[in-house]
Amino acid sequence: xxxxxxxxxxxxxxxxxxxxxxxxxxxxxxxxxxxxxxxxxxxxxxxxxxxxxxxxxxxxxxxxxxxxxxxxxxxxxxxxxxxxxxxxxxxxxxxxxxxxxxxxxxxxxxxxxxxxxxxxxxxxxxxxxxxxxxxxxxxxxxxxxxxxxxxxxxxxxxxxxxxxxxxxxxxxxxxxxxxxxxxxxxxxxxxxxxxxxxxxxxxxxxxxxxxxxxxxxxxxxxxxxxxxxxxxxxxxxxxxxxxxxxxxxxxxxxxxxxxxxxxxxxxxxxxxxxxxxxxxxx
Numbered sequence: 579x580x581x582x583x584x585x586x587x588x589x590x591x592x593x594x595x596x597x598x599x600x601x602x603x604x605x606x607x608x609x610x611x612x613x614x615x616x617x618x619x620x621x622x623x624x625x626x627x628x629x630x631x632x633x634x635x636x637x638x639x640x641x642x643x644x645x646x647x648x649x650x651x652x653x654x655x656x657x658x659x660x661x662x663x664x665x666x667x668x669x670x671x672x673x674x675x676x677x678x679x680x681x682x683x684x685x686x687x688x689x690x691x692x693x694x695x696x697x698x699x700x701x702x703x704x705x706x707x708x709x710x711x712x713x714x715x716x717x718x719x720x721x722x723x724x725x726x727x728x729x730x731x732x733x734x735x736x737x738x739x740x741x742x743x744x745x746x747x748x749x750x751x752x753x754x755x756x757x758x759x760x761x762x763x764x765x766x767x768x769x770x771x772x773x774x775x776x777x778x779x780x781x782x783x784x785x786x787x788x789x790x791x792x793x794x795x796x797x798x799x800x801x802x803x804x805x806x807x808x809x810x811x812x813x814x815x816x817x818x819x820x821x822x823x824x825x826x827x828x829x830x831x832x833x834x835x836x837x838x839x840x841x842x843x844x845x846x847x848x849x850x851x852x853x854x855x856x857x858x859x860x
Contacts, residue, residue: 582741583781585625586708588650590785592623592632595652598674600634602660607669610689620674627703627740632672637692641700642670648684652677707741707778708785714778718770721762729765730758730842733773742777745818748843750777752817758842759835760852817843 598620603612618635625631630650632640642648648669655678664671670681681687704720705713717739724732730751733742742750751758754773756765816826821834825845834841 581743581746581781582625582627582706582708583746583784585628585630585644585741586781586785588630589623589625592650592652592679594654594677595620595632595672595674595679596623598676600672601675602671602673604671605669605687605689606664606671608687608689612689625706625708626700627706627736628743629700629703631700633692639690639692640670640672641686641688641690642681642684643686644684645686648681650679650681652679654678702737703740704736704738705740707739707774708781712778714771714774717774718767721770722767725763726761728759728837729756729762730837732762733777734840739774741781744840744842745815746777746781748818749816750780752843752845752849753780755848755850757849757852758837758844764852817845819843 600615600618600620603615605612615634615636615638618638621633621635623630623632628643630642630644634640642650644650655673655676660673660678664680665682667682668680669684669687670679672679672681705717707717720738721729721732724735724738727735730747732738733750734744734747747758750773753776754769756769756773762770817832820832821843823832824830825832825848828845828847830845830847833844833846835844836842
């Protein structure tokens with residue numbers, strides 16, 4: 579599932595649409611009318627957690643959530659007229675005089691007035707870890723409300739902190755040497771703050787395109803950067819989807835363990851258990 583940093587990258591790529599007048603807008607799988615927005619200006623395109631919001635004049639907002647298979651694509655328009663036939667799976671077609679965007683396979687597509695009841699799911703979101711102004715202390719307080727929840731589940735709860743998914747959950751907890759299966763209560767505020775600061779830094783680097791062939795691994799005094807040239811590591815991933823491969827910090831085999839409905843990747847040596855039942859192998 580695309581995480582917050584991916585959505586922020588998508589929002590950046592789609593900025594050429596902002597300021598343009600809508601020449602075409604259709605929701606091929608939806609029933610919501612769109613003709614009233616033709617000729618209106620696109621005011622902003624922004625990510626909020628794992629959600630993408632396109633705001634039009636008149637406070638209309640198009641909300642998409644990509645889940646596992648959704649995608650947004652943008653291309654510059656040429657002189658050809660707009661087509662009324664779209665690729666299979668298209669759920670949004672949006673065009674201005676200069677650019678055309680397609681959203682495919684997104685299960686959540688909602689067009690509604692900003693502030694309407696249809697946006698209740700967004701109202702329940704916690705603060706976005708990639709927002710322009712990040713209050714880490716406020717996020718720590720929100721995590722404290724889930725003190726009995728395993729930290730690997732708490733950091734993915736979008737009601738507490740928005741934007742963190744399964745990849746960054748595993749990578750962040752590994753980099754800080756924290757046990758994903760221990761409840762939040764077993765960690766000090768300073769540890770939670772350092773985890774959130776690390777995730778903010780790493781995810782922002784991914785948005786900016788600075789995360790390339792490197793990862794952070796646990797080390798005395800805080801995480802250190804390592805080049806991903808050993809152990810079959812995926813680009814930017816120290817533990818995610820590396821079950822059975824050697825840990826980049828200590829050489830111990832990385833494990834994949836079930837946590838909730840997802841899997842967590844963990845080094846049992848670098849992330850020593852703080853809970854008597856740290857989870858079972860997946």
